[in-house]
Amino acid sequence: MPDYIYTLTVENKTRPMEQIFTLNGRIWVETASEKILGHGRIELLERIHQSGSIRQAALQMKMSYKQAWDLINHMNTHFKSPLVTSHRGGKGGGNATLTAEGLRIIAEFHRLQDKFKVFLKENSVGMGF
Amino acid sequence: MPDYIYTLTVENKTRPMEQIFTLNGRIWVETASEKILGHGRIELLERIHQSGSIRQAALQMKMSYKQAWDLINHMNTHFKSPLVTSHRGGKGGGNATLTAEGLRIIAEFHRLQDKFKVFLKENSVGMGF
DNA sequence: ATTCGTTATACTTTTAAAAATATAATGATA
DNA sequence: TATCATTATATTTTTAAAAGTATAACGAAT
Numbered sequence A, B: 001m002p003d004y005i006y007t008l009t010v011e012n013k014t015r016p017m018e019q020i021f022t023l024n025g026r027i028w029v030e031t032a033s034e035k036i037l038g039h040g041r042i043e044l045l046e047r048i049h050q051s052g053s054i055r056q057a058a059l060q061m062k063m064s065y066k067q068a069w070d071l072i073n074h075m076n077t078h079f080k081s082p083l084v085t086s087h088r089g090g091k092g093g094g095n096a097t098l099t100a101e102g103l104r105i106i107a108e109f110h111r112l113q114d115k116f117k118v119f120l121k122e123n124s125v126g127m128g129f
Numbered sequence C: 001a002t003t004c005g006t007t008a009t010a011c012t013t014t015t016a017a018a019a020a021t022a023t024a025a026t027g028a029t030a
Numbered sequence D: 001t002a003t004c005a006t007t008a009t010a011t012t013t014t015t016a017a018a019a020g021t022a023t024a025a026c027g028a029a030t
Helices: A039-051 A054-059 A063-076 A100-124 B040-052 B054-061 B064-077 B100-124
Strands: A022-030 A033-037 A083-088 A094-098 B022-030 B034-038 B084-088 B092-096
Touching: A022 A100, A022 B100, A033 A063, A039 A054, A039 A063, A039 A094, A039 A100, A054 A063, A063 A083, A094 A100, A100 B022, A100 B100, B022 B092, B022 B100, B034 B064, B040 B054, B040 B064, B040 B092, B040 B100, B054 B064, B064 B084
Parallel strands: none
Antiparallel strands: A022 A033, A022 B022, A083 A094, B022 B034, B084 B092
């Protein structure tokens, strides 16, 4: 910087001059004791749907196969009927597909999620922060 | 159990017969890169307000003093003005009090939280799960 | 001046969650 | 019947977050 230019720095290191605060959040489905369904599980279901494989879905989400399997198993045993059916052996080594109930659950969650997005947007503007 | 009593168990271990699913969620305030304010921090502010002490607030929440201090410091440096002022030494060893801005932020967050509670209740009934 | 309980800060240890690893089971296909 | 990639499951290792520990600074009250 040439020495005939002078600057006055008003902001400081720890508190940037302009910060944009937004309202964000998460919704999920739970019982009295545990979480049943949320963001991550829905994405997992969707990736299983498009790949036909638990392993591929897990890889795409950088999640261990074990974790993916545990989540699916948990959902399958906590909804009235399973959301995912899987088979091992055969062509490709095995496969996993969504049940009609699984697809319905995804759609239902998206419906809620869309309403929630509207809520967040509406309440983000004019926040007193 | 006497042997003349017979029982028929219909539910199974992994899937209790009747499960009540409810919608739950959390909201918070964030910038593009980090969380600024949520549930826990609001509770911390409130407990500092009523106890006049960071240490007591932390103890009540079973949180380490360090964690409490870090959270407060983070808030103080990320809002336009500090939410908490603190002093060491003197009567009682030191103290912490909320600023007017701190009290305003609590009220503002509660306002949002109340609206969110309504949202959750409205969308919990008739959920397709 | 000494005591006291708290604030402020650095450093170490614990803990729980997630990932990684290992291995058996499976069934279509070549 | 040998191969293959995957499902299913147990066990071990890694990791990051939180808690715990230690210590200095502080100032009112005695």
